[in-house]
Amino acid sequence: MTDHEADFGSAPSRYDLVIRGRALTSAGEARHEIAVLDGRIARIDASGAGLDADRIVDLAADEILLPGLVDAHVHVNEPGRTEWEGFASATRAAAAGGVTTLIDMPLNSIPPTVNVDALNVKREVAEPQAHIDVGFWGGAVPGNTAQLRPLHDAGVFGFKCFLLPSGVDEFPPLPLDEIERDMRELASFDSLLIVHAEDPQAIETAPHEFGPGYAGFLASRPRDAENAGIAAVIERARRTGARAHILHLSSSDALPMIAEAKADGVRLTVETCPHYLALSAEEVPDGATAFKCCPPIREEANRELLWQGLLDGTIDLIVSDHSPSTEELKGTGDFGTAWGGVSSLQLGISLIWNEARTRGIPLERVVSWMSAAPANLVGLTHKGRLEVGADADFAVFAPDEQFTVDVHTLRHKNPVSPYAGKSLTGAVRRTVLRGAEVDGETPRGRLLRRGDA
Template identity: 50%
Template sequence: MTEAERFDLVLKSRRVVLPDGVREAAIAIRGEKIAAVLDPAKVPAGATVVDVGDAVIMPGVVDTHAHINEPGRTEWEGFETATRACAAGGITTVVDMPLNSIPVTTTRDALLEKLRAAQGRTFVDHGFWGGVVPGNERELEPLVSAGALGFKAFLVHSGIDDFPMATEADLHRAMPILAELDVPLLVHAELEGPAPAADAGDPRRYATYLASRPPVWEIDAVRRMVGLCRQYGGPVHVVHLSAAGALGEALGARAEGLPFSIETCPHYLLLAAEEVPDGRTEFKCAPPIRENENRERLWEALKGGAIDLVVSDHSPCTPALKLPAEGDFARAWGGIASLQLGLSLIWTEASKRGIGLPDLARWMCEAPARLAGIGHRKGRIAPGLDADLVVWDPGSSFLVEPARLHHRHPVTPYLGRTLRGEVKATYLRGQKIYDAGAFCGDPAGQPLLGRAPRG
């Protein structure tokens, strides 16, 4: 074998985001893996080289918070449409939440049914979270054996009756099992307390909805989870943190050395309550989008390391469920669709704040892969890892239009916005799956079943 024949493909750029910084480099791929990261001057003569010039090559984005909703609610989304959106947005790995599919992923049989539904229909690699609900503690170990990467629980009503909230008693039963299995518990951290009802005022006013889910709900919930994390020792992860006031509790847990982590989402980092028009229910989510001052505190926490990662919380539905004609925030489905746009959304705002590419890769690639227990394969550009790569132009802008979006329904609060950072190409395990607006080949995504053992 000649030196050139050692590699199937070499991708070269003047801006490659590596674990130790951004520099000119050549990524040599053999089979599905990164074989080497080379000085461009040392690429073997005769190798197949793709030179992307000044475009950035970054690890494929890992989104560990998406509601794909198949089987059972495929009219809301589905594996094919969701993973097309992933590929177009530079996401090479997505982890599906245990709701709002039918059945919800709270038993081993439900996970196997979901695996069958995904087979042959996914454009990117994908994993699955299981669910903790009242009475399913005997299913937790079988779910892990079947490949669940961890578990999600709600401390308030989830929005659907077939995924009931976990009480403190339920968590006391589940958390020692999860600690023994060494898998994380992901928590929707709101504890319902005194607040005006969502329809107590004018339900078309966003301020009415915002008042119905005050920050203290999140603060109290995070405090409870810190205590339970301290008691049982297993990893706890707070999903989609909205209230910056809860960060003090989390930082206290970190200071104790507890395995406690936090994510936030693009909508909390880009949008502000003062800017949400009344009646525009595409902005409704839970926890809610809060005020501009809160948004700035989230950015400071993200930059300072108090928040670990940024993921989409893609939570779509059929357009009718958003009640666009009524504009009723009390009754409309809560959830924001943004799966394809995450990289561009965060870069648009981060670049204004002087934040660089390494931070972006850490928040959106490396840290989510570590949360899901797949950091041995995903999230970094390094020899031996999967050749999952996104090529994108940080200086290129585009308008968010319905025709551009690949998730099932083009309903999103970002329509009409101009974003910076355009994905040019996406590679999954060494194969190009997206190229300048076109998809390449048949769906080639594979399930990621089980976490890498720690140690």
Template identity: 50%
Template sequence: MELGSSVRAVRSRRVLLGDVIQPAVISIQDGSIRSVRRWSALSEEEEEEEDAPCEVWDVGDRLVMPGIVDSHVHVNEPGRTSWEGFWTATRAAAAGGITTIVDMPLNSIPPTTTLGNLNEKMREAEGKCFVDTAFWGGVIPGNQLELKPMVRAGVAGFKCFLIHSGVDEFLHVSDSDLHAAMQQLQGTGSVLLFHAEKEVPGTIEERGDPCEYSTFLRSRKDVMEVEAIRTVTRLCLQYRVRCHIVHLSSAEPLVLIREAREAGAPLTVETTHHYLTLSSEDIPPGATQFKCCPPIRSRANQEQLWSALKAGDIDMVVSDHSPCTPDLKKLDSGDFNQAWGGISSLQFGLSLFWSAASKQGFQLSDATRILSRNTSQLCCLDDRKGSLAAGYDADLVIWDPEREFVVKEENIHHKNKIMPYLGGKLQGLVHATLVRGQLVYREGSFCPKPLGKHLLVSPGQHQTPKR
């Protein structure tokens, strides 16, 4: 099967259909799934008649499941393309079995906070995406009148910060800004995403060696997430606007989240691969490649996050791919206070999740729900993404969940190769990725030209979260 070609049918002895893995043939027509047929339901003669003259790509025992939808990716183009760009980010996504990304409104310059800036972002992305790409808008002080025009233009929703974002052109919002934004979003069905950390008055600034991770960890206490999420849940209940907490790192706010949902709040929650696979006890001095905000917390906290994911208190897992140039990580000084806070893991999300989740008692069907279906629901793409069913986009990842591999710099496809997983062994190797039936990645190689398209959400697609 040639890279860039349109695949007519895929056959495997292991296709994940709902909660069951079974032999099946997935037939594809015009980029969509035409049918999914179980082998056991066909005689050999019926199978040959059904497939003729269609060429069937037999992938043997490799697992076929819906492509991953990563709803939290910082591409940074335009303006900070030296950090990352659509070409490199979407190639990395394809290599990881990700068929759709949703681009965050920062750290690009300009940020996606106006209709004009959204149009500029989409122009920059045109012809550079190897996978399908949707876009988040941003809420900053004073831009509330831009929100409805961006909803009509097709953004998946909006993101805001309750604390300094790390870049000066994307300012964090006050309570009055949030009320103004909520009033604009009422009735639209759109969703507001929160970076849920908040400065807490009265906390004492911790002093210590800036090269010790424990010093940085003490500067971003759990209470900052607790108080931010207290604000989020109150607003969610007051306005009944869909709200979403991005990259939950602390288990302490989970009780607030449960209480709000029980009271009827339309609230969803994500965590990230790094909070589920890395722990503060294992971070060496000066290893600033581990820095992110909120911070990586203790092993005991991590176990609580896994329990919350299993219980459904956390809905989804994303990469929060947030790269930068090597100098911004301050590896020479090892100063956690000065280093950029972000972790790059886009390409390895499926493998990172499965390496850990399989040991936590999760099943492969959980991977599809947590990495594909729930993320597509968040950004209102679940009518076409995240499922293997007739009428859905033929977005497939073909992979070997049992196969182990080592993360090596030469195999990383995002632009800057600094990441905390270098040299680590992961389980679950992606063999091939199809986007709308087109073979965009196979065994380290990519299609000759980008085949991804922009995904715009029509206002009627916005919905309340399914739980």
């Protein structure tokens, strides 16, 4: 048996599926034949090997096979706020963007995922609707420390908390003393705390002069708030030895302290999002509340430093933070009243590749930030990579195809996006989940638990 052949006893003479063409494996881009058996990658051979299968797919000359993307930061919102988003619409949108695995946030659903009963409710709702594989984060809120271990044992991938109000009353913020207590609890069974790190005092003392202008909103969520929040998380992770993850990094000012903490051995990981890497404060039109998110989209110079943080490894991964709402809540035209969240689940790889290619960043770096890195964060070692033994999850990507974003063709529930009318290069043409193409009609996704292999 070679390194590129799964252990099925003797090598099969015929597979379920063979895909032939350019493919991006851990060894880089080359022409391959990739064989699938029972939903897993069974063999990877050089082009011309002549592998036989019940179904053989030849990629077009302008297509490349990528590992299915993993999005570890998605607000599906069902049950409770299904008019904002739901598992059927969210997983269709994800699949249309090459995402084959998503991890759902514990809010803004009702009930939030802060105990095992609530987790079971969410699973019951999700299971018959999922077009891709779905896992779940638990929530850490005041008073639920005793629920953390049961949720961990039930299979959540870690626990989310906020340092400041989340925007929904049923998911309140966690004071710093409780964060430290929860970190010690999570360290005892090596779970992960993921943190929306903006300091509430810094937000309270910032100016709050809202309206249609973006500058007022940006001033209300200053970098100092994010920097202080991240510093507080690092301090407590350092003291407790717990694993901590900084969500949706927006402030480039925090990069030096993050790099120092990592160098010191603090168990810290960091994500950022397409909206911080593809958009800038200078381009937000008056009244364009589709751009509102927290922490906010910052200036162009800040954006370039975030890209540098990705390249030097200070930032570990890119996820969507898909946080939709209804058109009525999002489109008020007033940055003080509009819901804060960006809908981009379907567009992530296109947005990031569109930006990366102009900076000379190769596609394999982009894919690693959006597939293997988020899979590693949640411990799904069989996801997000084209390797023998991994799940046969693929995205067929045309890196040179150009298109213009039409919000009415996006699959998420409400046609609102700051990318409306934006021209992009790089399109997902097909998505494959465990060897079967996702058609958007028949849900074939599975519910994932921590420790699944």
